Amino acid sequence: MEKKLTVIPPSQTNGNAKSASSSQCRVAAYCRVSTEQEEQLGSFANQIAYYTDYINEKEKYQLAGIFSDEGISGTGTRKRAGFRSMIAACEAGKVDLVITKSISRFARNTRDCLHYARYLKSLGIPVIFEKEGINTMESSGELLFTILSSLAQEESRNISENTRWGIRSRFQQGIPHINAACFLGYDKDEAGHLVINEGQAKVVRRIFREFLEGWQPSEIARMLNTENVSGVHGESRWAAVSVVRILQNEKYKGDLLMQKYYIRDFLTKELEKNDGKLTQYYVENDHDAIIEREIWDAAQLEINRIKEFKRNHQIRELGSSSLEPFYGKIFCGCCGGRMVKKGRKSVWRCINSGKEKGGFCKAKPVEGHKMEEYVSAAWAQLVSQRENLLPGWEKDIAQGNALERLRAAQMKELTEKYPAWFQAAKKTRMVIREIIIGGDRGCEILFMDGVRLVTD
Numbered sequence: 410m411e412k413k414l415t416v417i418p419p420s421q422t423n424g425n426a427k428s429a430s431s432s433q434c435r436v437a438a439y440c441r442v443s444t445e446q447e448e449q450l451g452s453f454a455n456q457i458a459y460y461t462d463y464i465n466e467k468e469k470y471q472l473a474g475i476f477s478d479e480g481i482s483g484t485g486t487r488k489r490a491g492f493r494s495m496i497a498a499c500e501a502g503k504v505d506l507v508i509t510k511s512i513s514r515f516a517r518n519t520r521d522c523l524h525y526a527r528y529l530k531s532l533g534i535p536v537i538f539e540k541e542g543i544n545t546m547e548s549s550g551e552l553l554f555t556i557l558s559s560l561a562q563e564e565s566r567n568i569s570e571n572t573r574w575g576i577r578s579r580f581q582q583g584i585p586h587i588n589a590a591c592f593l594g595y596d597k598d599e600a601g602h603l604v605i606n607e608g609q610a611k612v613v614r615r616i617f618r619e620f621l622e623g624w625q626p627s628e629i630a631r632m633l634n635t636e637n638v639s640g641v642h643g644e645s646r647w648a649a650v651s652v653v654r655i656l657q658n659e660k661y662k663g664d665l666l667m668q669k670y671y672i673r674d675f676l677t678k679e680l681e682k683n684d685g686k687l688t689q690y691y692v693e694n695d696h697d698a699i700i701e702r703e704i705w706d707a708a709q710l711e712i713n714r715i716k717e718f719k720r721n722h723q724i725r726e727l728g729s730s731s732l733e734p735f736y737g738k739i740f741c742g743c744c745g746g747r748m749v750k751k752g753r754k755s756v757w758r759c760i761n762s763g764k765e766k767g768g769f770c771k772a773k774p775v776e777g778h779k780m781e782e783y784v785s786a787a788w789a790q791l792v793s794q795r796e797n798l799l800p801g802w803e804k805d806i807a808q809g810n811a812l813e814r815l816r817a818a819q820m821k822e823l824t825e826k827y828p829a830w831f832q833a834a835k836k837t838r839m840v841i842r843e844i845i846i847g848g849d850r851g852c853e854i855l856f857m858d859g860v861r862l863v864t865d
């Protein structure tokens with residue numbers, strides 16, 4: 410599959426950045442043409458014409474000069490008269506903003522680019538790289554500086570034409586600056602590409618599978634710890650939050666979101682989450698996927714469904730330490746309160762029914778075995794109605810979203826494979842979404858695919 414890069418512009422405006430459009434802005438354009446490359450032949454004059462028009466067209470822009478160099482391979486900065494006059498104009502305070510076509514047109518290598526972009530920034534003059542959509546004064550410039558710095562180090566070790574314009578192709582191809590040691594499932598090869606680490610990928614696949622089988626992140630974490638499964642740093646110290654982080658990581662479906670975090674302070678290397686402050690770069694099909702796109706999408710929908718379920722029922726946690734499959738899913742038919750099992754007793758009680766805590770609900774407790782009988786009867790009813798339910802499942806499989814497709818397929822398969830509840834019972838989490846009991850209507854069971862049955 411082909412890689413696709415999407416630029417996600419920042420959703421927040423940066424208050425610190427000097428706004429180039431607030432008043433009359435003196436703009437200098439810089440263009441450099443490498444005469445060696447055929448595609449650029451003749452574009453030298455074109456670029457000058459382009460910038461003259463561009464600056465004159467904008468009301469707030471005032472032309473402060475067009476500076477240019479005809480680049481010849483091997484020419485040092487010393488010989489770039491146009492570039493030096495542009496810098497001199499900036500130093501003399503005659504320029505408020507520099508516009509240039511792209512990073513590669515601005516400087517002859519990444520070290521120069523980094524040096525001059527930083528220098529101009531220190532003078533309070535932003536450089537706008539049109540092609541990359543970067544303004545060095547805005548926070549998007551920080552990504553540029555980060556990548557340029559890492560590339561400059563590479564270059565100083567190995568100055569070659571291949572790495573010289575690496576920055577340009579890195580932006581375009583979406584090759585990121587990432588640390589594969591920070592997440593499970595991938596290693597980085599010598600070229601910096603993500604390659605699957607099979608041992609770790611197994612754990613990732615297991616987490617997605619169990620989650621879509623109805624296990625809660627806290628329960629998955631508990632099981633991984635019990636089995637002593639190694640995490641990313643080799644230790645087995647799993648928590649619900651680390652499981653959720655894996656479920657939400659787009660890298661597992663082969664994509665990559667760059668600039669999730671950014672370095673807020675270059676001296677302290679302090680990282681901050683990018684919640685819309687900076688431009689983000691989203692690359693589809695960046696590397697081999699561990700999780701099918703369909704499954705990954707279903708997991709996101711399930712995360713949202715659980716979030717909403719918890720909010721609607723005011724539950725903090727669905728998973729239980731006893732791995733009890735009904736935990737958090739049974740509600741009182743009288744008052745809507747949650748039914749809980751206390752102590753070792755296998756009895757479900759409404760949380761609003763306790764006399765000692767001033768409970769007001771009169772719902773009767775339900776014996777654990779009685780609950781299983783209800784579910785068993787509901788399952789038998791479901792299996793007996795399989796023929797009638799099939800068209801609905803087929804419709805969901807054909808037209809539903811990723812989660813609806815998955816749930817319908819699961820129900821279709823399970824009702825065929827496990828006609829009796831004693832066989833299907835271990836799939837409880839996968840099939841039962843919610844149970845309402847203790848009201849006038851017997852026991853109402855909502856299955857994962859949305860089918861609702863009442864038994865008495």
Ligand SMILES: [Zn+2]
Binds near residue numbers: 741743759762
């Ligand atoms: Zn109640």
